[in-house]
Amino acid sequence: MMAHDPITSLISLLSRLPGIGERTAARLAFYILEQDAQYAEALGHALTTIHDEVTRCELCGNYGGEARCAICQDPRRDESVICVVAKVPDLMALESLGTFRGRYHVLHGLLAPLDGVGPDQLPLDALERRVADERVKEIIIATPLSVEGEATALYLADALASSPVRVSRIAAGVPHGGELEFTDQVTLSRAIEDRRAVR
Numbered sequence: 001m002m003a004h005d006p007i008t009s010l011i012s013l014l015s016r017l018p019g020i021g022e023r024t025a026a027r028l029a030f031y032i033l034e035q036d037a038q039y040a041e042a043l044g045h046a047l048t049t050i051h052d053e054v055t056r057c058e059l060c061g062n063y064g065g066e067a068r069c070a071i072c073q074d075p076r077r078d079e080s081v082i083c084v085v086a087k088v089p090d091l092m093a094l095e096s097l098g099t100f101r102g103r104y105h106v107l108h109g110l111l112a113p114l115d116g117v118g119p120d121q122l123p124l125d126a127l128e129r130r131v132a133d134e135r136v137k138e139i140i141i142a143t144p145l146s147v148e149g150e151a152t153a154l155y156l157a158d159a160l161a162s163s164p165v166r167v168s169r170i171a172a173g174v175p176h177g178g179e180l181e182f183t184d185q186v187t188l189s190r191a192i193e194d195r196r197a198v199r
């Protein structure tokens with residue numbers, strides 16, 4: 001029978017996190033163990049409640065703790081511009097610039113027909129409804145400059161072609177195929193500023 005080894009279990013769980021190898025997992029596990037028990041309790045509580053307490057914003061899909069996220073609730077945000085992103089970490093990367101004052105629409109994925117992700121799997125209807133309902137003047141498509149990101153951008157531009165909104169795409173500069181999340185701030189700022197109209 002295997003001996004009960006809580007530290008090995010913790011290391012194995014931590015090492016499943018992205019970018020965390022076995023050694024970093026071990027460092028984290030021992031760090032947690034060497035802090036006072038309150039820290040481990042608070043960490044454990046945050047982890048066990050995350051699925052119940054974190055919700056997707058009913059409007060934009062961003063994560064938050066209420067029906068609408070902090071950005072959608074903020075009256076100072078410009079409701080005439082919506083920036084479409086693939087995932088919440090991309091939204092956070094753009095937010096960290098502090099320059100974009102519009103709102104977002106999070107797709108939680110990209111079109112990937114080969115993997116069975118078609119337009120029905122993404123909240124594209126919700127975006128079209130927002131364009132129709134809200135005072136939207138511009139949609140900035142900030143999906144990554146990868147094959148799937150470009151395919152999604154083209155699909156969206158087509159879907160929005162008959163609406164009066166201006167549709168723009170972030171400029172090259174974000175490394176090709178590159179993740180917005182990992183793009184440096186100067187490049188990301190420039191990609192938004194130099195966005196170009198789609199057709």
Ligand SMILES: [Zn+2]
Binds near residue numbers: 059060070
């Ligand atoms: Zn929202």
